[in-house]
Amino acid sequence: MFDKSEMDQVILATGGYDHTIKLWHTHSGICYRTMQHAESQVNALEITPDKQLLAAASYQHIYMYDLNSNNSNPIVNYDGITKNVTDVGFEVDGRWMYSGGEDCRVRLWDLKSKGTQCPKIFEVQAPVTCVCLHPNQVELFVGDQSGIIYRWDLKTDHNEQLIPESDAMILDIAIDPLGTHMAAVNNKGRCYIWSLKSGQIDEPTKMNPKHKFDAHKRHALKCEFSPDSRYLVTTSADQTAKIWNTSDFSLRQELKQENQRWVWDAAFSSDSQYVFTASSDYTAKIWNIEKGTMEKEYAGHQKAVTALAFRDCAV
Amino acid sequence: MALYDNKYWLLSHIRNSFISTDDTGMCELIMTGEEGVRKHLKQSLDSYPDDEDSEDEDDLSHESYDLQLDTDFPLRYRSNTAVRLEKLEQVKKRTGRIKHIKWETNKNELSEEQIDQLFVKKEPKVIEPKQSLFSKTFKEHKMMPINPYMDYAKFDGSGQVNLQVKKYRIFLTMLPEHQRNYPLAVCCTSSAKIQELIGLILLKCSTMYEDYPWKPVNNYGLYITEEDGEVDRDFPNLDPRENIAKFGFACLGLVEHSDPSKCVSFGNSETVTIRKFDYNDKKGKDSSKQDQEKQITTDLHLMDVHKKAMEAPLYKSFKVYMINKMRAKVEIHLGISGEKIEIDPVQKNSKFVLVKQKPINHDMDMIAWCEPIETTKSNKMTFKIIYSHSFANAENVSSPTLQSSASFKSYEFEADQSIAEEIVNKINLILDLRSSDTRKEYLAAQERKYYKKKALI
Secondary structure, three states: OOOHHHHOOOEEEEEEOOOEEEEEOOOOOOEEEEEEOOOOOOOEEEEOOOOOEEEEEOEOOEEEEEOOOOOOOOOEEEEOOOOEEEEEEEOOOOOEEEEEEOOOEEEEEEOOOOOOOOOEEEEOOOOEEEEEEOOOOOEEEEEEOOOOEEEEEOOOOOEEEEOOOOOOOEEEEEEOOOOOEEEEEEOOOEEEEEEEEOOOOOOOOEEEEEEEEEOOOOOEEEEEEOOOOOEEEEEEOOOEEEEEEOOOOOEEEEEEOOOOOOEEEEEEOOOOOEEEEEEOOOEEEEEEOOOOEEEEEEEOOOOOEEEEEEEOOEO | OOOOOOHHHHHHHHHHHHHHHOOOOHHHHHHHOOHHHHHHHHHHOOOOOOOOOOHHHHHHHHOOOOOOOOOOOOOOOOOHHHHHHHHHHHHHHHHHOOEEEEOOOOOOOOOHHHHHHHOOOOOOOOOOOOOEHHHHHHHHOOOOOOOOOHHHHHHEOOOOOOOOEEEEEEEEOOOOHHHOOOOEEEEEEOOOEHHHHHHHHHHHHHHHOOOOOOOOHHHEEEEEEOOOOOEOOOOOOOOOOOEHHHOOOOEEEEEEOOOOOEOOOOOOHHHHHHHHHHHHHHHHHOOOHHHHHHHHHHHHHHHHHHHHHHHOOOOEEEEEEEEOOOOOEEEEEEEEOOOEEEEEEOOOOOOOOOOOOOOEEEEHHHEEEEEEEEEOOOOEEEEEEEEEHHHHHOOOOOOHHHOOOOOEEEEEEEEEHHHHHHHHHHHHHHHHHHOOHHHHHHHHHHHHHHHHHHHHO
16 A cells, blocks of 8 residues: 555546546555546546646536545536537646537636636537647647647637548547647547647647558547657547557557457556556556556446546656 | 415415424424414405405415414424425535636637736657656556455445445454444445445455455355444344345444355354464474474364364254255255254245255254265265154154164255365264164164175175
């Protein structure tokens, strides 16, 4: 057993269709806390950069849970959104939170100032499926169901559109920590890669199409770059998650297990050696990337696990 | 007719509503004291501005037929309204602790300064590859044995909203005194079976009390327990194969069975500890370690034999399978004491039990012999008990010993090897002690058979 300060630093949270959010001891697979998320399923989870709060994207709300107490109910309720919130995330210094939802809007929520006025809103034509913050913290990349990717410049409010493929929904966008590559996956299982070139001071990031490949046979649900930018993980409805080398986008590992059903979400450990996945077989799993083996299962949910959030700590 | 703009009627309606929804009866008590005020009100407020219908006047004076003012506190059922109000109150309390932030569209354009404050451009940094705390601890714990009760995690019902769950307070009787003062709160999905609930409890226990040597699930039984943690030992443990929804008890005691096959038994751990102490003392005196160990094992063995012989006539119940003539197995409780052997079928609710076994009692004097037959591959052992058929069936025979030729019959049973051996041993010890006529006759008969066979050869 760890002492508390140590334990606090590695956080794994999972949530899904059973209206609960569970926190896990990552090394033993024991669930040490269950939080109620009574009103809806959990669409997305994110931990604040200071590891104090956990945000859960739900139907019409974003709930914030206190990670350092035993309160099983949320402590903050972000209200006034119609329809599902599909994605949520934070600015690196915790100044603001962004969310995207099926009401075709991307919102920025002020976290620091006392007033509740929220600085920005961005409207698109179709339900927003994913929002990704560029590591430079001033550009948001938004994907929607009509297949458009928007680059929204937060400083100037300018936006730019990309349509990689018509008649396909963009389901997730990821940018690697160095800000050199962007990946997007769609409901046809295809993965698109752009190389990004950062602009000087206030100049926008330039995107150049680099590569496209069929990552999965069915919906690709999530994509994520590893912290060392060497790998890209994609998860899919075809019951697998795949690890790709970012050098040439060749397949590195297929993470597959009998009856694991849809794989919804994934997160890397900070040393890029392990990857967590959340799947419809009611469990989260940890995989060794080198060997491609499943190392542990986190069982306890009563229904599909569709979202996970993980914060590691460097030693 | 009473209308909603009739002030008197409204007042009276409100009063009635108060009285009918107040479960404490306090409203009523206060209102009886207001009789004077009421009369005054009646006078001042014209109860019926239109005096056309005079029948209602009577109604009003009665207020309501179904409400009687009582001066003592009546015990009332909680009204639906009260329950609903309480629920609303709880929700309000809960949400009261939640900070609500409502989306408001920002009317004012953000100033340059605000934009610069909020949106600070960062240069993506090359992250030096460092070891992650997760990987480090994960690798360290990789060699740790996996919690054997992990599979039961899926029965955890805590935090579930749309799923039926049952909450229990479990008293852990095996823990040292100072640790078992408070029951363990366990929330289990209603679909689980008792043994799965036990597994879930053990999963929780094993993480909370890591030092205690937890055993496999079938070593434990759940017993009905008082609120103060006293296990009710008059009842057997809850059938591990039954669904938990069948039992309504919220307070249960987890008891460690000294032998998983026994159904009614509470560990004799005390004697064991005493013995341990004895040998610890001896250890100090003896010089040679090997001798000492030999001594201990032989002593232990002697003690064991002695103990078994002493305990043989004591009643003990075993769960075994009875094999009938059709070679079908029926689960039964085999109760053995110095006086008699009882065969009791395990109660099953199913109406479609193919083979039924009636409960049977045999006086120990009717039992002639007990021996193992064979050990199967799956570590099971069959054994038989031979009894005198004529004696058993002729209870009204005045002196069974006069029966000249007793015919012998046998029962066959199957059980785990260790249990079977214990049973055979126990019965033979009892038979040796009693040396009944039946036994003598059986032995004589066997001997005769033996000689006959020999003569034939």
